[in-house]
Amino acid sequence: MTFERAVEFSGLSKNEIQLIEKLLERKPTVEELGVFGALWSEHCGYKNTKPMLKKLPTTGRHIIQGPGENAGVVGFDDYAIVFKIESHNHPSAVEPYEGAATGVGGILRDIFAMGAMPIAMVDSLRFGRRDSKRTRYLVGGVIAGISDYGNRVGVPTVAGELVFEDSYEGNPLVNVMCVGLAKKDGICKATAIGEGNLLFYYGSKTGRDGLGGATFASAELSSEGEDKRPSVQVGDAFTEKLILEATLELIDKKLVVGVQDMGAAGITSSSCEMAARGNSTIELDIDKVPAREQNMSAYEFLLSESQERMLATVEPKMLNKVIEVINKYELDHAVIGKVASPVTDNPRVIVREHGKTVVDLPLRPLVHDVPLYVRDMIRPEYLDQVKKIPDYKIPSYKQVLLELLSDPNIASKEWVYERYDHHVQTNLLAEPVMAGGAMLRVKGTTKGIAISTDGNGRYTYLDPYTGGMQAVAEACRNISCMGAEPYGITNCLNFGNPEKPMPYYQMVKAIEGMGEACRKLEAPVTGGNASLYNETDGEPILPTIVVGAVGVIDDYNLSMFNGFKKAGDKIAMLGTNKNEIGGSLFLTKYAGKVIGECPSLDIDTEVRLQKLIRALIAQQRVHSVQDISDGGLAVAVSECAVNSKRLGASLDLQDDIPLDALLFGETQSRILISYPANDKANLDVLKELCVSYDIPLTEIGEVTADRKIVIRVKGKTLIDAGIDDAVKSYNTRYIEE
Amino acid sequence: MPKLKFGVIVFPGTNCDRDAFWVIEEVLYKDVRYVWHTESDIDDLDVVIIPGGFSYGDHLRAGAIARFSPVMKSVVKHADSGKPVLGICNGFQVLAEAGMIRGAFLRNKIVHFLCRHQHLKVVTADSPFTAKYHKGQIVRIPIAHAEGNFFLEGDDMKYALDHDLIAFQYCDAGGNVDDTTNPNGASLSIAGIFNDKKNVLGMMPHPERASETEMGSVDGRGLFESIAEWVG
CATH class of the missing domain: 3.90.650.10 (PurM-like C-terminal domain)
Known part of the structure; x- marks a missing residue:
């Protein structure tokens, strides 16, 4: 290994090499260059993201360990929940099976290195074009890698996301989160002392x-x-x-x-x-x-x-x-x-080979004084250009609904989950399709741990700040919709090349938005990782923050899932329908691109909504809860029906907004609930609670026994679909076997 | 009456040991201890459970290396003395590799791992493991395996049928046993089978995952209760 090659392979810039020579007052050895290259990389040193990460909220009443250890820790009673998400994007693009498998292995080790038994894995996966051969190859390899590795170790994979979007074609995202459980006094730190x-x-x-x-x-x-x-x-x-x-x-x-x-x-x-x-x-x-x-x-x-x-x-x-x-x-x-x-102010690392010193470096600059890069913020022009929505054509609304239900972004992920041993450890309380996340019991207690991941590259592309907020809001909303209180988050920052103005702007704004949502939702950041340079032929991926949230419910017996329970139950919506079709899966599908204005998000409303839904669940006032996300209101109500296995729904909406947006728009901060029809006392309290949290409640229909999904607007029937058709669409398998 | 004691065998790579332990201790309220694969003295045990997982990483073949473990000699002795042995999933594969039951395993017909709730038909209630069920009862117990294609033929098949050795068959909610309700291609849809003396049961489904209401089914509990009653 020559010095020149070591420089090349270190990934360090000329300026960084000069900085190192100045610091050491000599030329570094080949080995020292390797060490600097590793620790001053984005992966270890966060040289592009640290200035922003420093501004994130990292402390709070549930936080035991913020960023800086192998993983973050939140606590309840005598217990510590140890969790972290990490990306394995580039290895998975080259060799999907081993890339995904070693991603699982790496994040597992972060968790058990802290003394915690890993109790759950959650995978957030993003791939390119649905119909490309390469996508099918990558999906097959990644899922097989996760399955073979996770199943063998005996840690259940309990939830996750699977997203297809053209921009990830050359550069899939494989973000894997692991959650572990330990006693608070059994946590081990990663220290040499x-x-x-x-x-x-x-x-x-x-x-x-x-x-x-x-x-x-x-x-x-x-x-x-x-x-x-x-x-x-x-x-x-x-x-x-x-x-x-x-x-x-x-x-x-x-x-x-x-x-x-x-x-x-x-x-x-x-x-x-x-x-x-x-x-x-x-x-x-x-x-x-x-x-x-x-x-x-x-x-x-x-x-x-x-x-x-x-x-x-x-x-x-x-x-x-x-x-x-x-x-x-x-x-x-x-x-x-x-x-x-x-313990010293000037710790060093010394490495000997055959008795000869090959590395002798001061640790402080190596680990703490990573050169940081703060660049100029230039607002990319595309942000204005994407607002205008082009003309697009759609089939009938019923057909749209069935097409969305069978879209691999929405359809049941059973074909994935059945390859993961999600039952091992006997803690998972509902099948993975039943919620936007997973609820695990803590054996020997009544407590439950809720886990969810969420991210939306479409929104973050259209409006980086709002998209960053939204990822946190939805991950936490999924937790709240199961009845648990979000305790903290971990995140994967998947962006393009930060040395270019557009990805840099997206990254800075999205992280700011994420921080704001974390502060307001009282879900601090406990760590995560950054995966930058996700580009193919100079085209960056959609900017994608994946947020992994964990929460706790006092009594897991009260936890709530999305399937309708009983014919005759009333269906209502918490929140407000708005004329927001931009960035939706619907528009992306029928307009052929990610376009329009990102759905707005008022984070204060979101906070009140989540408190409200947790109160409703804790008081057992509702029979089912479903947040409205990809595919909008029509898809959300269909999922409640499909997951009930037998019940239908009849809705009559009264809103004065364009029908596309009303049915399929992805306006934020909305939750569908069902509750007993003839329990006036219950309904009175339910309404009072909505008033006290200042969240509108709109009764929109009822759960039916006639195996149909019927959606009317002001009395006019727009969708009348049989449950069997909906189930068939929803059960579409992306990979048949 | 001496207290009933269960042992849960742990090979390197076993990963359902804690789940079985939990059910014996917290659902069945019986004594239980782990048995590391290098142990050979298991005389204190009344019931041996070989739980699921990937013993020795399933290197070579599922269960193929585990059978040579020191503890397996003692498990064979335990079974020879008439005491019950339950092999679940990978434990079933170990039993087959050790020759403690008739038959062998092939890869699933769909070649990948499959984890889901599964309906089973109780073929016989005439055994220490199924006495609490009734013949023909449909139960729901999850499966999770890639190699559950149990293979039985010729004289072995005839012997098993003649002697009522089939414990469970895969079926649907209506109890239909056929190719469409068989998740892995097992001969005669066999999900669980006894040894000739019916004191050893190997089964692919996981009864320990269906013993508490939290897990969505309690249909597996009867199996543990049957054993406890028979021994106790």
Whole structure:
């Protein structure tokens, strides 16, 4: 490895290299360049997003751990919910099966490294054109990867999103969230501290896989005269399951000081981040790392992204007990270094290869003084151009409804969920199709944990600020619609190249919007990741913030799902219908592009609406709850009917707004409820509550037993569809098997 | 009366052990302990459960490596002495690989993992595992597997039929047993089968996932209650 090549592969700019030389007052070694390249990357260092992330709300009454650890933590009673979402977009675009599988593996390790048993996975997936061969190939591979990996580890995949939108054609988004549960006093931090403590490596051996991507690895390997080989990381879920059990046992028995998984930039990032948190100097003997291949260099050891590896800080007196646990699970292990100083203001990382020092760097600048990039904000012109809606043609409203129900963005995801073991651990309280998220019981208590992910690239493209707010609002609305209170969020920031004005503007505004919604909804940010440079041939993806929210309900027996319960029940809407068709799935489908004005969102109204629905559920005043989102009111009511398995609905709407928008517009802050028809006392309180939260309640129809979905506007029938037709459309499988 | 004790076998890669443990302890209110695969002394146990998961990562074949585990010798002894053994999902595969029941496994006919609620027909109530059901009863117990295509033929098939060894068959809500209601292609839609002495049951569906109202079905509870009553 020459210096020039190391510069090239580091991804560092000329200015950044100069900065490093100034800082060190010498030229960095090849290995040091690798270390800087890794830690100053967007993935580890957030150099493009940190200035905005700093402004996000990260504290609150439920927050135990904000950003900065392996994952965020919120708490209730004696329990800690540990959660995080991460992207694996680029690996999944190259090799969908392994890319998705290793994405699952990575996020799982973040959760159990903190001492939490992973109890649920949620996947937020976005693909390109519905009809392209490539999309089908990617969908098949990604779902198989998630299925094979998650099922083997025994963590249920309980909810998620599956979105098809042309802009993701070359660049699919695979965002995976994991939620874990621990006792508050059982949380383990990722720190290296205590002079003389050992740095203990366990899990799989280290190979040359994942060395900065395919191009780099093959070039590198051929230059060394070795066989070319695929450099995609390969997951091994069996080993993952073993390191999961071993890690939980180590933490439970209090045998370790700190634990971190080796994710991006492997040994480098895990050891440096742990040492930086502990403000302690660490020394690594890189030759001690268990190697899968011969003649690996320090550079390769430092930057390998071999999967299923962990690093722990261990007191010397505990070492034998630690090894006993690791041996029980028949895992490779080695002491690869030590904490070499007490807590200090100037911690360093020192790496030796065959006794020779190859890395000797101050940690502070490496981890904390990442160069940050704040660029000029230039409002892209397209934002004005997209407002005008072109003429478009639609079939009959009934046909539109059936087409939307069978659109893979809306249709039942049963064909996906049935490939995931969503029942394992026996905590999931309703099948995944029944809600905008999932509700899990906490065994031995009455508490339930609600989980949801949401994001909308269409809205964020049309209005980045509102789109950012909306992602938080809907993720939290899904939580509230199950009856739980949102406690916190995690997010994946999926954007194009931040060095270009348009994606940069989108990113800054969307993150601002997200922050505002988090503040108002009292759902602080506990972490997440940024995936930038999502472009194909210079065209960025739709800007997409994916928000993963978690919430808690006091009594899970009260949790609410969307299927209608009883014929004769009244149906009402909370919120207001507006003339907003822009950005809707309907318009995107029939106008052929993402266009129009983004639906407005008044975040104060949203806050009151969510408080109201939680109160209604807690007081058991409603039989079903469904938020109105993709496909609008007509689709929402159809989903309630379809998921009831047997009941229909009859609506008569009175609004004076264009019919397309009334039926299929995606105006925010609206929820459909059903409630008993002849319980006047109940209805009186229900109405009072709506008044006290200042949310309009409109009675719009009733649940029927005649297996039909009938929607009238001012008495005129616009849609009259049989339930069987609706069910058939809704059960359309994107991939038949 | 001595207290009834269950053991839940844990191989590396087993992942339904905690669920089975939970049902025995919190639903059945019986004593239960985990048995790590290297243990060989299980004389304290009255009932052995081999739970689902991916023992040894399902390397080679599902259940193929687990059968060589030290604990399996003791499980065979336990069964030979007439005590009950229940193998669920991967546990069923382990039983088949160990030769503790007749038959073998193939990949699902649809070749991918399938997790869903499943109707089953109780073929016989004449066993320690199904006494609490009645013959012909339709129950709903979830499945979750990629290799549930249980294969039985010739003399084994004849023996199983002649001796009432089939415990459950896949069916629909109306009790129809045919190719369209068979999720994995198993011979005769077999979802669960006994050994010749009927003290060993292997089944693909997960009764531990259908033993509490929270899980949407309590139809699996009868199985655990049947065992407890028979042994106790």
